[in-house]
Amino acid sequence: CILDESDSGLDIDALKIVAEGVNALRDDKRAFIIVTHYQRILDYIKPDYVHVLYQGRIVRSGDFTLVKQLEEQGYGWLTEQQ
Secondary structure, eight states: OEEESTTTTOOHHHHHHHHHHHHHHOBTTBOOEEEOSOSGGGGTSOOSOEEEEETTEEEEEESHHHHHHHHHHOSHHHHHTO
């Protein structure tokens, strides 16, 4: 399943409903790709893997700690390395 910016324009209650639905569907046989510009939805859906795209390429991959690092430092440190 691909969720492309499904958190865009949602208030916190709607965001929680979306997250509950995704979490209810998670299992070992189903993959989700969540495209987002914001960390907020990832407070409710904990990703197994995080990939950062820049100019159409994956420039960094990691676990959930990468989300926290991006929230604290922004994206500049990634684009400077390219």
